[in-house]
Structures are given as C-alpha cells and as structure tokens.
Amino acid sequence: MVVPTADPVVEVLVSLLLALGLGGLIGLEREQSESGGSFAGSRTFPLFALYGALVQAFFPSALPLAVGVIVVPLTVAYVGKVWYERDIGLTTLVAALLTVLLGAMTTHSDRGAVVAIVVAGAVTVLLSVKDPVHEFADRIDAHERRASAKFVLVVLVVFPALPDRPVDALYGLNPRLVWLMVVFVTGLGFVAYLLGRVLGTERGIAVTGVVGGFVSSTATTVSMAEKTVQNATLYHVCGFAVVTASIVMFPRALIEVTVVNPALLPSVAPPLGAMTAVGVVAAGVLYWRTAAEETVEPEELKNPFRLRPALLFGAVFAVVLLVSESANEWFGSSGVYATAFLSGLADVDAMTITLSRLAADGTVSSEVATTGIVIAAIANTLVKVALAWLIGTRELGKLVTVVLGVVVVSGVVILGV
Known part of the structure; x- marks a missing residue:
C-alpha cells in the first residue's frame, strides 16, 4: 500500500x-x-x-x-x-x-x-451474524429452497448459453439482454424479500409497505384492501401500507434507470424524485394519524426467485420492447406514450427498462423516455387506486385516492415544468 x-x-x-x-x-x-x-x-x-x-x-x-x-x-x-x-x-x-x-x-x-x-x-x-443467518435459514421452508435453487440453476445454465446479439427469429431481440433484465428485476425483489424474512413477522407496517413495494406492490395493495373488508376500522393503517408500497415504485424505477442507462438519470430524477418526496410526506401524515394500537399482519410475501413469474416478466419485457420500438417508428412519441400507459397498467419495470435502453441506443430522446417512464408509473399508481376501490372499503378507496392523487399531480407538474 x-x-x-x-x-x-x-x-x-x-x-x-x-x-x-x-x-x-x-x-x-x-x-x-x-x-x-x-x-x-x-x-x-x-x-x-x-x-x-x-x-x-x-x-x-x-x-x-x-x-x-x-x-x-x-x-x-x-x-x-x-x-x-x-x-x-x-x-x-x-x-x-x-x-x-x-x-x-x-x-x-x-x-x-x-x-x-x-x-x-x-x-x-x-x-x-451467525445466529441471524441460521435463524433466517430456518424460516425458509423446503418449497422456497427448491424454487430458489431452480431459478439460480436456470440463471447459471441458461444465461451463458444465450447469444449476446440480435436474433432475427426473435425480431431482432437480444436474448441475453432480456434474460439479464429478468435476473436484475427479480434480484431487486429478492433483496427486499430477504429483508422481510430477516425482520420476521413482527415487522412494522412501514417496513411492510417498503418490502411489499419492492417485491410486489400490487400484491400488497390487494392484501391490505382485503384486510379492510375483514375489519373496516383498519383502513388508516392499511391505507398507509398501500401508499408506502406504491411510492416505493418510484425509487425502484430510479435504480433501474441508473443500472440500465445512467445518462438518463438527470432527466428522470426530478419527476420521480418529486413524486417520491411528496409520497413520503403524505405517508408520514397518514402514519401520524394512524392510531398506535392499529396493527395488521400482511399476507406472507412469496419468494421472487420463482421460475414461472421470471419467465412471464421476460416475455412481457420482450413484447414491450418490440411494441415500443414499433410504436415509435409508426406513431412517434405519441405511440410510445400510449404503449407506456398500457404497459404501466400491468408492470412498470418492463417499460422503465425498455425506455432506458431505447434512450441509450438513441432510438428515442431522453425527453420521450422520461415522459414515458412517468406515464407508466402514473398508470400503475392508478391501478392501485382502482384496486383499493374494487377490493377494499369505500373509506380505503377515498384515502388512497386523495394521497396518491396528490403524488400523481406532483409528478405531472414537475414533468411539465
């Protein structure tokens, strides 16, 4: 040295x-x-x-x-x-x-x-950390271990065998890139899943929302909405979990942009950062209004290292990538925005990674990519609002609508500045 x-x-x-x-x-x-x-x-x-x-x-x-x-x-x-x-x-x-x-x-x-x-x-x-590691290992049942082992095995076997070039039979898709993004997104969820398992079932509602947002914000929303039907008085604490899980989506998207196309981050950070900040403040106010004795046990989160969901995400990502490129060629930016909205209704990750990649290749401009990512995030946020109304109680629906509505407006305002 x-x-x-x-x-x-x-x-x-x-x-x-x-x-x-x-x-x-x-x-x-x-x-x-x-x-x-x-x-x-x-x-x-x-x-x-x-x-x-x-x-x-x-x-x-x-x-x-x-x-x-x-x-x-x-x-x-x-x-x-x-x-x-x-x-x-x-x-x-x-x-x-x-x-x-x-x-x-x-x-x-x-x-x-x-x-x-x-x-x-x-x-x-x-x-x-010997004891915590052993305790964590004891919490994982045989089914989860087999699911993780299968996924890791497929990653180690399939990834090196995939061609790292556009394949004409796949309409110009790069198979290794698609699978790499599958591993990356699943890995993000798995890290959050590990956090939830380490903290155990006694984790606080705030951590529940954060972990649920990284693993599956939709599953967390559905779980919390069902809890309010079982006990209507829990709408405040369940609403807090839904809002927290929803706003985690924005920093998650920023992480994906940073990895896939760091040059796009200065353009994407202001709107998504504003939505995150406003969401955190709103969630803080909501948590402050939540009674200390109000507690709720969420449904057990599933291990993201499962083969079928990973393959499904890979298929969604591939389709979104192809449709986005075609929409940009045929309809320009309006086609990209329409694709972003429709894709965001189901999954934000696929659209975020797709537009980050297209911006890195020069297929779309940074402005179009940023707008598309924000549109996808807004569309997915609206899905959470709809789920709160359809599955949960009226009180939960109103609460989530107001809070997430303020978050969406903040993003739109910053995007238009």
Whole structure:
C-alpha cells in the first residue's frame, strides 16, 4: 500500500501494520465467538495476516507454497478441534486461510490493499451474524429452497448459453439482454424479500409497505384492501401500507434507470424524485394519524426467485420492447406514450427498462423516455387506486385516492415544468 513517501521501507511497514490490523479485526471476532473455540483467536489471526504479508512482500513467487505450508498446521489444529471439542465447523479454518491471503494482498498493490480492507470488513460482518443467518435459514421452508435453487440453476445454465446479439427469429431481440433484465428485476425483489424474512413477522407496517413495494406492490395493495373488508376500522393503517408500497415504485424505477442507462438519470430524477418526496410526506401524515394500537399482519410475501413469474416478466419485457420500438417508428412519441400507459397498467419495470435502453441506443430522446417512464408509473399508481376501490372499503378507496392523487399531480407538474 503506497503512502505519501518515497521510502520503500516505510511503505512496507505501513502495509504490514495494515495486515496486522485486518488480522486483528477478524481475530477479535473469532475470539468472542464460541465457534472459534481454542482453534485461533485475537493473537493467531494477526499472525496469519502478517505471514501472508511478509511472504508477498519479499518472496512473492513462493506464496502458493507458503499457503500450502500453512495448511498443514491448520489441518492438524482442525483435527484436534474436532477430536476434543466435537465441532466439525469449517468456518474458522476457512477464515484463517482467507486471512493469510488478505495479508498478502496488503503488500501486493494499492488496489490489493483496498480490496483487502473491504473484504476483511465483509468477512467480519458475515462471521458476526451467525445466529441471524441460521435463524433466517430456518424460516425458509423446503418449497422456497427448491424454487430458489431452480431459478439460480436456470440463471447459471441458461444465461451463458444465450447469444449476446440480435436474433432475427426473435425480431431482432437480444436474448441475453432480456434474460439479464429478468435476473436484475427479480434480484431487486429478492433483496427486499430477504429483508422481510430477516425482520420476521413482527415487522412494522412501514417496513411492510417498503418490502411489499419492492417485491410486489400490487400484491400488497390487494392484501391490505382485503384486510379492510375483514375489519373496516383498519383502513388508516392499511391505507398507509398501500401508499408506502406504491411510492416505493418510484425509487425502484430510479435504480433501474441508473443500472440500465445512467445518462438518463438527470432527466428522470426530478419527476420521480418529486413524486417520491411528496409520497413520503403524505405517508408520514397518514402514519401520524394512524392510531398506535392499529396493527395488521400482511399476507406472507412469496419468494421472487420463482421460475414461472421470471419467465412471464421476460416475455412481457420482450413484447414491450418490440411494441415500443414499433410504436415509435409508426406513431412517434405519441405511440410510445400510449404503449407506456398500457404497459404501466400491468408492470412498470418492463417499460422503465425498455425506455432506458431505447434512450441509450438513441432510438428515442431522453425527453420521450422520461415522459414515458412517468406515464407508466402514473398508470400503475392508478391501478392501485382502482384496486383499493374494487377490493377494499369505500373509506380505503377515498384515502388512497386523495394521497396518491396528490403524488400523481406532483409528478405531472414537475414533468411539465
């Protein structure tokens, strides 16, 4: 790791101190963990890191051999740990080997030192959350595990096999791009799903709305509307969950734009940001008016890592992409806006990604793409209002209409400025 000095000795010493610090960080966690046992702790792990750092600094070509040498005593210690403590866990052993490599990275290069710091921090966090991770794993039933495994398997097998070029038989679609967007959108939902599972069934109504908005705002709206039919007095708290799930759609769209076409973000951020801000304020007022004793348990969210919904989204995205391109060629911007509205009634993600992609390719202008994305978001928001009226009570319908109506107007105003 380079420091502001020309003295190579000082540079090496600083790198060695960094290695000691990273090893100490991991060692302290292992010392406090029951899993560490007598295997290794706050003194041994810094020595592992220092060992790797010294070998890389002065005998870099011997690093593979040095790692092999250290494996021998680690194996002996592990066997002894299993024999005396009846603990066959490999976590501490793997952490020790990783610490040797992290130490070597600190003296390898500037980039290696930075990566070592990041990885050491991540390792420490991962080691320290043993109980929450195991509790989370216990909450996932066999059906969910099989669904996730199938999805991940299809991603790993299908994605590399798909051609990364336009295919004439698919009307010029790029199959790998379509599947990549499927994985991306599903991944966003899965991250939120994991958050909901980690927080458990006792999560607050605010978190329920946020998690539901990322996983499925429509499902959350339907669930909350049904709750008001069962108990009409819950319309305030259910309305809050519906509004929260609906406004989460706007930052979700901003994330998608950022990933697909960052150059479009300055154009899209003002209207969607305004809708988000107004929605947050309105939701805050609604939450303030909600009685503290009002609670509601939402329906269990489904794992987004399921193959059938993923394939359905891929088909929707492909159709929306083709229809948007054709509508732009035939009818210009008005055709794009009509497609955005119709597509937004069912799904905002597909239209957001489509227009971001078309803007990146130069097929449509940034202004048209931005307007289309906002139109899709407004259309989907109107669907939430309609569901509140059709499935929920009259009070819920009025409440959601007023709050989301203000959100929609704010977006239209900013878009027209």
